[in-house]
Amino acid sequence: xxxxxxxxxSGCSLEGTAxxxxxxMKLVLEALDVxxxxxxxxxxxxxxxxxxxxxxxxxxxxxxNLSIIEKMGTDTVTVPCPSCLxxxxxxxxxxxxDASFKDQVNDLIDEPYNGGVISKSTLQIMYxxxxxxxxxxxxxxxxxDLVVAPYYGCILTRPPEIAQFDDPENPVSMDKILExxxxxxxxxxxxxxxxxxxxxxxxxxxxxxxxxKVLSMALDSGANCIAVACPLCQQNLDLRQSQVNALMGxxxxxxxxxxxxxxxxxxGLTPKELGIDKLIVSADDLIRSRITVEELAxxxxxxxxxxxxxxxxxxxxxxxxxxx
Amino acid sequence: xxVGVFICHCGSNIAGTIDVAxxxxxxxKVPGVAFATNYMYTCSEPGQDxxxxxxxxxxxxxxxxxxxxxxxxxxxxxxxxxxxGLNRYFLEMANIREHISWIGLDKEANTNKAIxxxxxxxxxxxxxxxxxxxxxxxxxxxxxIGGGVAGMxxxxxxxxxxxxxxxxxxxxxxxxxxxxxxxTFPTIDCSICILGPKMVxxxxxxxxxxxxxxxxxxxxxxxxxxxxxxxxxxxxxxxxKCTGCGACMEKCPAKNSYDHFNFxxxxxxxxxxxxxxxxxxxxxxxxxxxxxxxxxxCGVCAKICPTGAINYEMQDEIITEDVGAIIVASGYGxxxxxxxxxxxxxxxxxxxxxxxxxxxxxxSGPTEGHILRPSDKTEPKTVVFVSCxxxxxxxxxxxxCSNFCCMxxxxxxxxxxxxxxxxxxxxxxxxxxxxxKGYDEFTRRAQEDYGAKYVRGRVSxxxxxxxxxxxxxxxxxxxxxxxxxxxxxxLATAVTAAPGxxxxxxxLHISYDTFGFYVEGHPKLRPVETNTAxxxxxxxxxxxxxxxxxxGQGSAAASKxxxxxxxxxxxxxxxxxxxxENTCVGCLKCIMTCPFGAVKEKELRGGRIVANVIETVxxxxxxxxxxxxxxxxxxxxxxxxxxLAEVNTICQK
Ligand SMILES: Cc1cc2nc3c(=O)[nH]c(=O)nc-3n(C[C@H](O)[C@H](O)[C@H](O)COP(=O)(O)OP(=O)(O)OC[C@H]3O[C@@H](n4cnc5c(N)ncnc54)[C@H](O)[C@@H]3O)c2cc1C
Ligand code: SF4
Ligand code: SF4
Numbered sequence: 011x012x013x014x015x016x017x018x019x020s021g022c023s024l025e026g027t028a029x030x031x032x033x034x035m036k037l038v039l040e041a042l043d044v045x046x047x048x049x050x051x052x053x054x055x056x057x058x059x060x061x062x063x064x065x066x067x068x069x070x071x072x073x074x075n076l077s078i079i080e081k082m083g084t085d086t087v088t089v090p091c092p093s094c095l096x097x098x099x100x101x102x103x104x105x106x107x108d109a110s111f112k113d114q115v116n117d118l119i120d121e122p123y124n125g126g127v128i129s130k131s132t133l134q135i136m137y138x139x140x141x142x143x144x145x146x147x148x149x150x151x152x153x154x155d156l157v158v159a160p161y162y163g164c165i166l167t168r169p170p171e172i173a174q175f176d177d178p179e180n181p182v183s184m185d186k187i188l189e190x191x192x193x194x195x196x197x198x199x200x201x202x203x204x205x206x207x208x209x210x211x212x213x214x215x216x217x218x219x220x221x222x223k224v225l226s227m228a229l230d231s232g233a234n235c236i237a238v239a240c241p242l243c244q245q246n247l248d249l250r251q252s253q254v255n256a257l258m259g260x261x262x263x264x265x266x267x268x269x270x271x272x273x274x275x276x277x278g279l280t281p282k283e284l285g286i287d288k289l290i291v292s293a294d295d296l297i298r299s300r301i302t303v304e305e306l307a308x309x310x311x312x313x314x315x316x317x318x319x320x321x322x323x324x325x326x327x328x329x330x331x332x333x334x
Numbered sequence: 335x336x337v338g339v340f341i342c343h344c345g346s347n348i349a350g351t352i353d354v355a356x357x358x359x360x361x362x363k364v365p366g367v368a369f370a371t372n373y374m375y376t377c378s379e380p381g382q383d384x385x386x387x388x389x390x391x392x393x394x395x396x397x398x399x400x401x402x403x404x405x406x407x408x409x410x411x412x413x414x415x416x417x418x419g420l421n422r423y424f425l426e427m428a429n430i431r432e433h434i435s436w437i438g439l440d441k442e443a444n445t446n447k448a449i450x451x452x453x454x455x456x457x458x459x460x461x462x463x464x465x466x467x468x469x470x471x472x473x474x475x476x477x478x479i480g481g482g483v484a485g486m487x488x489x490x491x492x493x494x495x496x497x498x499x500x501x502x503x504x505x506x507x508x509x510x511x512x513x514x515x516x517x518t519f520p521t522i523d524c525s526i527c528i529l530g531p532k533m534v535x536x537x538x539x540x541x542x543x544x545x546x547x548x549x550x551x552x553x554x555x556x557x558x559x560x561x562x563x564x565x566x567x568x569x570x571x572x573x574x575k576c577t578g579c580g581a582c583m584e585k586c587p588a589k590n591s592y593d594h595f596n597f598x599x600x601x602x603x604x605x606x607x608x609x610x611x612x613x614x615x616x617x618x619x620x621x622x623x624x625x626x627x628x629x630x631x632c633g634v635c636a637k638i639c640p641t642g643a644i645n646y647e648m649q650d651e652i653i654t655e656d657v658g659a660i661i662v663a664s665g666y667g668x669x670x671x672x673x674x675x676x677x678x679x680x681x682x683x684x685x686x687x688x689x690x691x692x693x694x695x696x697x698s699g700p701t702e703g704h705i706l707r708p709s710d711k712t713e714p715k716t717v718v719f720v721s722c723x724x725x726x727x728x729x730x731x732x733x734x735c736s737n738f739c740c741m742x743x744x745x746x747x748x749x750x751x752x753x754x755x756x757x758x759x760x761x762x763x764x765x766x767x768x769x770x771k772g773y774d775e776f777t778r779r780a781q782e783d784y785g786a787k788y789v790r791g792r793v794s795x796x797x798x799x800x801x802x803x804x805x806x807x808x809x810x811x812x813x814x815x816x817x818x819x820x821x822x823x824x825l826a827t828a829v830t831a832a833p834g835x836x837x838x839x840x841x842l843h844i845s846y847d848t849f850g851f852y853v854e855g856h857p858k859l860r861p862v863e864t865n866t867a868x869x870x871x872x873x874x875x876x877x878x879x880x881x882x883x884x885x886g887q888g889s890a891a892a893s894k895x896x897x898x899x900x901x902x903x904x905x906x907x908x909x910x911x912x913x914x915e916n917t918c919v920g921c922l923k924c925i926m927t928c929p930f931g932a933v934k935e936k937e938l939r940g941g942r943i944v945a946n947v948i949e950t951v952x953x954x955x956x957x958x959x960x961x962x963x964x965x966x967x968x969x970x971x972x973x974x975x976x977x978l979a980e981v982n983t984i985c986q987k
Contacts, residue, residue: 179675199797230799 016135017079017087017127018046021055021094028091028241030285034270035090035132037284041148041277042140046088049078055094056101058208065104066111070118072101077123090132090270092166092240098129099172131166133239133269134175137183142190149191150278152306155299158272159198159233160184161224163205163243184269188237191276192303196231200224205246215257221246222254225262235265235296237272244268248290265293275300335460336368338394339452340385341430342376342401348435353445357400357430360449366460368392377407382414389418396459400428400452405865421464423908423971428455450984457979465908465970470950472558473658474899475500479550479838482510483529483881484873485663486536487888488895492661493541495896500655501536502564505594506547507612508533510665512881514595516695516703519745519880520776526611526698533613543655546614551652553841554931556950557868558658558904568648570619571605575643578615580607582635582644591623593700599686599693599708600700605635605644610698617643659868659898661891662852664838666874669724669732669828677723677796677825683708684803685796685823687723688742695749705753707822710801714757714821717750718805719743720793721763724828732828734849737878739826740767744777746824747786759786760818762793762807770882789816796823829878843930843953844869851877862891870894909971910952911959918944918966924958933958933967 024032039046054060056071076098079087089095105112106125116122130138136145162181170178179202185195203224206217224247228236238244248266255262266289274284275297286293301309339361343349354372361370369392373381376399388394397420399411404427412422430448438444474497478489481503489499507513513533515525536542545564552563588604595608604624607617617635625632626646636644668689671680678685684707686694697703707714721743725736740763747759761780766788768774780786791808798804802819809816831850839846844864845853852871855863862870870891873884898904911924911932920943925933930953936946945967947958956969965974 177675180679199799227799 013043014135014139015045015047015084016130017082017084018048019052019055019075019079019087019089019094019098020048021089021091023091023093023241027245028268030288031090031241031244031268031270034268034274034279034284037279038136038270038273038277039132041274041279042136042144044135044140047082047084049075049082049087052078055091055097057093057097061097061100066114066118068097069101069104069111069115072097073105073115073123074119076102076127076129077119077121080123080126081121085126086128086130086135088130088132088135090239092131092163093242095129095131096165096172098127099174102127102129103172131175131239133166133183133187136187137176142186145187145273146190146192149276149303151276151300151302152192153272153275153297153300154306154309155296156235156272157194157196157233158188158267159196159228159231159236160188160201160269161198161205161228161236161238161243161247162201163238163240164202164207166239168202184237184239188269188272191273193272193276196228196233198228198231198233200227203227205243207242207246210246210250214253217246218250218254218257221250222258222260222262225251225254225264226260228264229262233264235267235293237267237269239269251291263291265289265291265296267293278302335366335396336392336394337364337366337396337398337456337459338385338388338392339367339370339398339400339456340376340381340388341370341372341452342381342399343372343374344402344431344435345375348401348431351435351439351441351444352430352448353441354448356445357448357452361452361456364453364456367456368394376401377410382410385411385414386418389415389420395420396424396426396456396462398426398428398452398455398459400430400448400455402431403429403433421466423465424459424462426455426459426462428452454980454983457983458976461973461976461979462971467905467908468949469903469905470558472899472902472904473560473656474498475655475657476659476661476895476899477502477550477560477562477655477657478661478663480504480510480663480665480832480873480875481508481536481544481546482663482665482873482884483512483532484665484875484884484888485510485661486532487885488661488663488870488872488892489542490532490535490539491889491892492895493539495892497541497895497899499539499542500562500564500657501542501544502548502550503544503546504549504664505608506569506616506618507595507608507614508536508544508546509611509613511689513609513611514597514689514696515692516697516699517745517749519741520770520772522745522748530611533611537613544614545653546616547618550838550841553660554951556953557866557898559950560657560660560868562655562657564653564655566651566653568650569616570621570624570644570646570648571617572643572645572648573614573616575641576616576639577641578607578612578617579640580617581638581640582617583607585634585638587632587634588623588625588628591620596693596700597687597690599690619644619646659870659895660842661870661872661888661895662838662842662844662864662875663872663888663891664832664835664875666878667830667832669730669830671825671827673724673730674825676794677720677823678798682796682798682803682823684714684798684821685825687825687827688739688746689827691746691824692742695746695753703753705750705822712821713754715754716818716820716822717747717757717759718793718803718818718820718823719747719759719761719826720796720805720823721761721826722792722828723825725826726764727828730828732830732849734878735767736826736829737767738829738880740777741770741773741880743824743826744768744780744786747780748784751784751786759784760805760820761786761788762805763788763790764792765790770880791816829874832875835875842866842869851875862887862894868898906950907954908949909969910949910954911947911956911967911969913945913947914966914968915944916966917964919964920944921963923961923963924967927957927961928952929955929957 056068061068167176167181206220210217271284358370358372416422428451478501548566551565554561586603590601591604593602621627693699724730768777791810793807795806805818835850872887872891932951
């Protein structure tokens with residue numbers, strides 16, 4: 011019996027460009043005894059293109075999915091993509107706070123949405139519902155070479171009245187999860203800086219410049235890879251790295267992994283299962299150092315013994331020189 | 335009963351949305367009303383004359399004025415009818431301006447509401463009884479709460495006028511925020527050099543009794559006769575013996591104590607004299623850091639002190655003082671850095687507050703006046719000032735302007751250039767607020783003569799990059815984003831009410847606004863009075879203001895006290911509670927509910943116990959009348975009969 015059950019809305023990106031987010035997220039949640047129920051016949055969440063045009067129509071797109079989930083009898087839906095999540099939350103809160111808005115939206119969809127579904131990101135359920143202790147328990151492997159810059163992007167925690175999760179200006183949930191699975195996390199001050207989002211199409215140069223900043227600050231923080239929780243961030247940082255290099259004359263080569271892929275690696279899942287091969291900037295070299303926790307403990311013990319011996323020798327040498 | 339009704343137009347304030355002639359005409363139909371008229375400005379001299387003449391001509395014996403709030407003009411009209419020979423409590427006011435004409439535009443509905451409101455006032459007036467004040471002696475001593483520049487000014491003005499002053503200061507020294515400042519705008523004169531002599535005057539004045547490191551614990555009484563309980567907090571140093579030599583401070587091993595005076599710019603010792611010019615110049619132990627208190631052993635200062643002043647067993651002490659008036663000058667606080675996660679929320683040592691920067695600039699500060707940034711003690715070459723940090727920002731819960739930061743930023747930019755000639759200052763601002771005398775010229779000097787670069791826009795983020803702090807913001811005049819790599823960032827953090835301001839207000843029975851600032855009697859006409867007789871305000875306790883304005887209010891409050899004390903006797907307000915001893919059953923519930931302690935037990939001849947109201951203590955709030963199960967305790971001028979007469983009137987159709 012699974013410990014927990016959620017509805018799971020993957021959204022369009024996770025079927026396409028971010029399929030590795032979907033693969034790794036599902037495996038990690040399975041390892042954590044979470045049962046995921048996917049709604050039948052789900053449709054567009056109503057994010058970027060819709061809500062810039064019409065709030066009611068955008069909310070109707072979201073509400074259609076929420077209404078399907080409501081009928082499934084699950085009260086919480088977990089959503090990996092922050093854009094989908096934000097669209098769901100906006101629709102839900104907008105309808106809860108304004109009866110006439112709710113009526114306008116419900117008029118547009120077949121089955122009304124009655125406000126019975128709570129939307130949470132997959133990061134949030136791992137951090138708040140499952141908890142760091144449980145997350146840590148499943149770890150079998152270590153990634154000693156990895157230093158990760160956790161990158162949250164702009165909308166996972168903002169605006170605070172919609173996101174209602176973590177600190178809007180200095181989030182720590184991803185840092186804590188990665189630390190819980192034994193990964194080194196750098197102190198990264200560009201956690202929330204804009205990646206350029208959907209402007210990658212109309213304003214490529216601008217996005218490349220923004221991306222370049224994030225990459226350079228990650229390197230400055232001592233990291234050798236970046237963890238993300240958003241398909242769009244991943245795409246801008248990973249896919250556009252060669253564009254950035256061309257435009258700025260730089261030589262970035264920083265793997266951009268989904269946090270779920272990193273967690274999956276520590277749970278002993280194979281890189282193939284986790285879709286690591288789908289990344290543009292290869293992470294293969296970086297994760298080659300993966301060892302089991304037992305090996306890590308042995309290595310540590312050996313290193314300690316060596317250090318002890320070295321110190322003892324130093325002392326001996328010193329007394330010898332003093333004697334002479 | 336012959337009631338006269340006077341409906342005021344208040345120019346177009348009332349007449350604009352109420353048919354005043356119709357209201358007057360309706361009143362003429364009300365039984366008991368002998369005369370009703372409407373007039374352009376009833377409060378003007380001819381308006382008042384009209385009332386007086388009508389009283390004589392029409393033999394009126396109750397008067398209703400339908401006009402503005404009684405807070406505004408009740409006293410005016412009471413005096414008017416008194417001059418015409420009526421008891422002043424025969425006046426009743428209907429507030430048809432604030433309650434009706436200003437809040438609705440529908441003239442017909444307003445007129446109907448006004449008719450009902452005035453009818454209620456007529457019904458009440460017909461039940462009004464003559465009331466007479468008692469006079470009582472005034473205690474001509476004054477309590478000043480807060481020894482900042484405003485409180486000291488008030489204390490000195492009162493004392494120079496011959497009044498005895500009790501000055502209570504919460505912290506170990508007087509001086510307030512001004513004692514921490516380096517130079518002051520717009521003249522760049524040294525703050526402590528102009529404040530120091532005042533502090534010495536306070537200490538030496540034979541009419542001023544200073545209680546430093548003390549707080550007001552309890553206030554009882556009323557204008558002219560207050561009993562104040564003052565808590566002298568334990569300093570663990572006997573101030574009679576302490577000579578202020580500072581030997582203890584040098585030897586104290588608890589070197590990492592938080593320095594309240596320097597806002598934590600550098601640590602201090604657990605036993606310390608806050609600053610060289612402190613008044614009183616006495617040492618005090620901070621038990622949160624003292625090893626004797628934290629670890630139970632040390633005792634170094636007790637051994638060192640040449641006069642044996644240290645006393646680890648010292649307890650708080652309560653002292654009682656009687657006064658006749660109170661001036662509240664408890665100053666302000668500053669918003670915490672935690673409010674700004676986007677600026678690092680206090681995590682970056684080189685992002686500091688304006689007041690911390692004053693301490694870095696100050697020759698007697700922890701760096702002896704050398705500007706050294708906290709992280710690595712190097713001289714900053716690029717300094718960024720961020721104005722309105724929290725102020726004018728609804729998301730911080732502070733919609734108001736903090737008043738003086740635009741000015742002190744300009745000052746600090748000038749001083750930065752003076753200290754470090756090859757430095758460059760940047761000021762991010764929303765708009766430059768410099769409306770005082772010589773102020774705008776001053777902010778221009780910062781830009782034109784001292785080269786400070788003013789960028790109009792908000793700062794969105796501050797983050798560290800190597801040894802620099804990167805300040806990201808908008809330049810709304812150029813319509814671009816800007817980034818400045820700074821060595822030091824100074825936030826002009828918003829002014830808040832002083833910590834504990836609401837609690838003090840409750841003790842004083844004065845009102846405070848949503849933000850904790852004390853509310854003046856009238857925003858224009860009674861700026862230093864409160865709505866509680868005998869309590870006055872000065873300085874930032876009332877709202878953010880600079881030193882000239884704080885000093886001005888200190889003097890103004892002192893002159894109000896002088897005026898109050900110019901009489902030997904004061905008149906009490908007779909609109910207080912009264913017990914009908916025949917119906918009182920002696921349950922004494924009223925004693926428990928009275929917030930002012932005005933009801934006492936009384937034994938009648940024959941041993942029956944009843945409640946008894948001390949007229950001069952009763953504030954007339956009426957809480958007791960709602961408690962009394964048999965209606966025996968009644969508030970004069972607001973008796974059950976009077977209020978029910980009003981209720982009956984609106985219920986009749
Ligand atoms: C960084 C900075 C720079 C400034 N520079 C200038 C300048 O150059 N020129 C200028 O004109 N203005 C300047 N100001 C403004 C100036 O500080 C104020 O105008 C002035 O201090 C107000 O005086 P005050 O007496 O009202 O309040 P405060 O100075 O705050 O004094 C209030 C006193 O009351 C005490 N107190 C508080 N609560 C209680 C209580 N419950 N019981 C007893 N005592 C209590 C406090 O301890 C304090 O001593 C500056 C302000 C800042 C923050
Ligand atoms: S004085 Fe200037 S800096 Fe201070 S809050 Fe007002 S506008 Fe902002
Ligand atoms: S008029 Fe000018 S100086 Fe006065 S407050 Fe407005 S902007 Fe400031």
